[in-house]
Amino acid sequence: MLDNVRAAVAHRPKQPLDIETLSLDNLFPGEVLVEMKAAGICHTDLTLFDGSRAWTDYPLVLGHEGAGVVAETGPGVTSVRAGDHVILGAIPECGECPACRSTRLTNLCDTFFKPYPRRPFSLDGRPVRAFVELGTFSSHAVVRETQVCKIRSDAPLDVVCCMGCAGATGLGAAAFTAQVTPGSTVVVFGLGGIGTNVIDGARICGATRIIGVDTNPAKEKTARIAGLTDFVNPKDIAGDLVGHLREITKGGADYAFECVGSAQLWTQAVECTRIGWGTAVMVGIPPSSHETIAFRTRSILEGRRIMGCYIGNVKTRSQLPELVDWYMDGRLSLDQLVSARIPLEQINEGFAELKAGNVLRSVVQF
Ligand code: ZN
Ligand code: ZN
Secondary structure: OEEEEEEEEEOOOOOOOEEEEEEEOOOOOOEEEEEEEEEEOOHHHHHOOOOOOOOOOOOEEOOOOEEEEEEEEOOOOOOOOOOOEEEEOOOOOOOOOHHHHOOOOOOOOHHHHOOOOOOOEEEOOEEEEEHHHOOOOEOEEEEEHHHEEEOOOOOOHHHHHHHOOHHHHHHHHHHHHHOOOOOOEEEEEOOOHHHHHHHHHHHHOOOOEEEEEOOOHHHHHHHHHHOOOEEEOHHHOOOOHHHHHHHHOOOOEOEEEEOOOOHHHHHHHHHOEOOOOOEEEEOOOOOOOOOOOOOOHHHHHOOOEEEEOOHHHOOHHHHHHHHHHHHHOOOOOHHHHEEEEEEHHHHHHHHHHHHOOOOOEEEEEO
16 A cells, blocks of 8 residues: 555546545556656546546546556566566557457457456545556556556656657557558648657658648647658638648548547548548547548548557557667657656646647656
């Protein structure tokens, strides 16, 4: 039992997070105690307390992007031990279910969809939920071994913490899910933390033209460092955006990535790809998973392909280390993703900066 755990807790929607002192339960078999070193502030966390998503399970420790050091392991844990540097993953990799064992393209471990009723955090004896069973905005966390990825110890945790969500989602969408081919033309909708990593991934795959679409002109600079070749601000386009994108790509892009989570943008992402082999990949998460999206039936009959992924289809434990190697080999622009490093006490300011579009990622350091 740990008693002095400092964590950012959402108690109800449309209220700032409170910094609370929580307790953490002893380890169950298969669980790991992680001393958190750094955690990235992602837009998905924001939607869980700003009222834009229907969420009722409060109190809630937020945070699903994080890196730290293993402090203790529970019975039966074999893949990590005390002192190991780890990145936490929102999607478990049990290694045993049909999805984990398959060589097909998916990271959707069966256990991700099974309720895990454990509530290791508590506040004054009352159990506290952890978002995606992680809760990385906390000095310590008890998580399942299947959500813990051991990484090389020379990787800076205050940067590679962003691999858990933004890095894996963007890089994986381009390199694992779409498998962008050399010489391709790519359109990326939304140039935030995810979009920037899609650009990195597309560039590594050999895309020669990468067009970014965003209404915030301040996003152009960082996207160019990642590999953007053309910036399109929809506000500057006189006619329709899809027509413009088709024109500058001479008939349509080979790949389009929607990184915002907007049904309207998703339609445009499909329609801006070329006939025959254009591939549209849904990366952003809409506020409601029941939202419907529309496009012309002909768009599909014309041979376009539609794909989607959570966390880029990157398997948490077996595939994240390779992405860390990409960073350590100097192939990624991940350093610039971390716009600010802040203490836990400033987390609400970090969310405000993200909402205002002033930062790609603020990283909470413990
Ligand atoms: Zn995220
Ligand atoms: Zn599995």
